[in-house]
Amino acid sequence: MRLTLRIWRQRGPERPGAMTTYEVDGISEDMSFLEMLDTLNERLILEGDEPVAFDHDCREGICGACGMVINGQAHGPERTTTCQLHMRHFADGDTIDVEPWRAAAFPVVKDLVVDRSAFDRIIGSGGYVTAPTGSAPEAHATPVPKPVADTAFEHAECIGCGACVAACPNGSAMLFTSAKVVHLNVLPQGAPERESRVLDMVAAMDGEGFGGCTNTGECALACPKGVPLQAIATMNREFLRATRKGAR
Amino acid sequence: MYPALPTVCVMALATRTVRRPSPLATLWRSTVGKKTVMAVTGVIMLLFLVVHMLGNLKIFFGSTDFNGYAHWLRTIGEPALHYSWFLWITRVVLAASVALHAVSAYQLSRRDLAARPTAYAHRRPRASYATRTMRWGGVILGLFIVWHLLDLTTLTVNPRGEAGHPYQNVVADFRNWYADVVYIVAMLALGLHVRHGFWSAAQTLGANNARRDSALKFTANALALVLTAGFIAVPVSVMTGVVS
Ligand code: HEM
Numbered sequence: 042m043r044l045t046l047r048i049w050r051q052r053g054p055e056r057p058g059a060m061t062t063y064e065v066d067g068i069s070e071d072m073s074f075l076e077m078l079d080t081l082n083e084r085l086i087l088e089g090d091e092p093v094a095f096d097h098d099c100r101e102g103i104c105g106a107c108g109m110v111i112n113g114q115a116h117g118p119e120r121t122t123t124c125q126l127h128m129r130h131f132a133d134g135d136t137i138d139v140e141p142w143r144a145a146a147f148p149v150v151k152d153l154v155v156d157r158s159a160f161d162r163i164i165g166s167g168g169y170v171t172a173p174t175g176s177a178p179e180a181h182a183t184p185v186p187k188p189v190a191d192t193a194f195e196h197a198e199c200i201g202c203g204a205c206v207a208a209c210p211n212g213s214a215m216l217f218t219s220a221k222v223v224h225l226n227v228l229p230q231g232a233p234e235r236e237s238r239v240l241d242m243v244a245a246m247d248g249e250g251f252g253g254c255t256n257t258g259e260c261a262l263a264c265p266k267g268v269p270l271q272a273i274a275t276m277n278r279e280f281l282r283a284t285r286k287g288a289r
Numbered sequence: 290m291y292p293a294l295p296t297v298c299v300m301a302l303a304t305r306t307v308r309r310p311s312p313l314a315t316l317w318r319s320t321v322g323k324k325t326v327m328a329v330t331g332v333i334m335l336l337f338l339v340v341h342m343l344g345n346l347k348i349f350f351g352s353t354d355f356n357g358y359a360h361w362l363r364t365i366g367e368p369a370l371h372y373s374w375f376l377w378i379t380r381v382v383l384a385a386s387v388a389l390h391a392v393s394a395y396q397l398s399r400r401d402l403a404a405r406p407t408a409y410a411h412r413r414p415r416a417s418y419a420t421r422t423m424r425w426g427g428v429i430l431g432l433f434i435v436w437h438l439l440d441l442t443t444l445t446v447n448p449r450g451e452a453g454h455p456y457q458n459v460v461a462d463f464r465n466w467y468a469d470v471v472y473i474v475a476m477l478a479l480g481l482h483v484r485h486g487f488w489s490a491a492q493t494l495g496a497n498n499a500r501r502d503s504a505l506k507f508t509a510n511a512l513a514l515v516l517t518a519g520f521i522a523v524p525v526s527v528m529t530g531v532v533s
């Protein structure tokens with residue numbers, strides 16, 4: 042396959058950037074999108090150019106590092122991560138636009154790399170359970186009904202990739218934050234911090250400069266892990282409940 | 290067994306002294322809480338609009354019925370309430386709702402636009418359809434509310450403007466093409482606003498879940514359709530001479 046790429050190039054934070062056009066040839070349709078970028082980068086390095094910077098780690102769809110917006114869609118046309126997106130979803134001769142996540146809370150570090158540490162601070166504010174450290178707990182000590190375990194798992198699948206923020210016209214982190222809140226709030230292990238968790242995580246989310254939710258639903262369409270839009274309704278319910286109780 | 294007991298106690302006390310702001314402050318300061326204000330005030334306005342629309346349809350029973358209904362509205366609650374008191378209580382609640390709804394919408398929209406300062410070079414307009422119709426539709430509705438009050442409540446801009454004769458004022462009004470255009474455009478904006486707003490309010494108030502989602506969306510569409518059609522029926526009937 043032969044492709045024309047228009048990629049956002051930006052030398053560093055606070056530096057101006059621009060969409061820059063590259064031609065790549067000899068792309069196999071079995072390559073992943075990242076392997077296609079690797080091919081381009083090998084050539085750029087041989088030509089003495091700066092390679093395109095992008096985040097990646099596991100390359101198997103579980104770490105959430107490989108965020109980029111492809112043709113206006115977070116992670117591109119398929120509902121998966123960029124590392125699991127294959128070139129067979131594009132046609133020979135296509136022009137493909139590649140841009141970084143765009144959100145005030147995710148400043149560009151370089152090219153396609155953004156700083157997602159705002160997510161870490163939201164997690165730090167309440168995305169944990171207080172558990173005794175040391176020996177592993179006895180597996181049957183805290184029974185969890187199967188439907189509850191399923192709900193918790195559905196939301197625990199979030200890999201913190203940030204596609205929800207990138208897709209949202211308001212740069213809102215509600216889907217991410219609600220995935221974490223619901224995951225822990227439905228479990229008995231999360232019960233002691235049920236109220237403080239949602240209040241603190243929503244406050245941290247607002248504090249990072251993410252936008253509010255207008256229920257457009259773009260986040261859930263973009264989420265590679267299928268975190269449902271209703272997670273946001275559940276978090277809203279938990280937030281109102283905690284506010285009523287005037288949580289300590 | 291617990292050599293560090295004193296430290297543990299101090300830490301526990303220190304944690305406990307962290308005071309949360311009052312529930313109202315928590316609501317107003319957070320995006321989630323401010324959205325709740327929008328949802329609650331939106332639902333109050335929506336309930337009013339359903340009653341208002343049904344009341345308007347009384348115009349098809351003639352001027353005696355319609356004007357009598359308008360008079361009756363002022364006598365609700367008598368003798369516990371004095372003449373017009375119920376109407377004034379409703380007006381205060383609605384004015385407060387419109388103000389809170391609009392201030393929240395303005396503040397949240399400012400924040401949302403700031404959270405996404407750079408647009409994507411590759412545009413997909415569909416992505417912000419609901420958000421944009423809600424904002425522009427809301428502004429249209431706000432302007433319409435002002436015009437509507439000047440027209441049929443204070444009668445300032447009404448071509449007839451005779452207090453106590455709403456039927457005649459409505460008919461005089463809708464004989465003008467521009468009044469029909471303003472009214473119909475505003476009611477279409479209302480339909481779009483309610484179509485997203487009703488479902489959105491359920492989501493904001495935490496009333497939505499996977500099982501209810503399609504029923505709520507259906508209700509939102511039905512409500513939008515019935516409200517718009519019901520309100521538009523009046524100017525259309527005057528224009529076509531069904532009501533005169
Ligand atoms: C005619 C009366 C109105 C009714 C019945 C109404 C109803 C609603 C409802 C139920 C919501 C959903 C709240 C939520 O998402 O939880 C909403 C949202 C909204 N309303 Fe209104 N509204 C009215 C007038 C206005 C006005 C005058 C404005 C303009 C200032 C406005 C602007 C908005 C905005 C910007 C949203 C948020 C949109 C979004 O969720 O993306 N509305 N409205």
Ligand code: SF4
Pocket residue numbers: 105198199200201202203204205206216217220260263264265266267268
């Ligand atoms: S909710 Fe989905 S899109 Fe958002 S960070 Fe988690 S996995 Fe990514």
Ligand code: FES
Pocket residue numbers: 096097098099100101102103104105106107122123124125
């Ligand atoms: S590189 Fe880990 S999810 Fe793509």
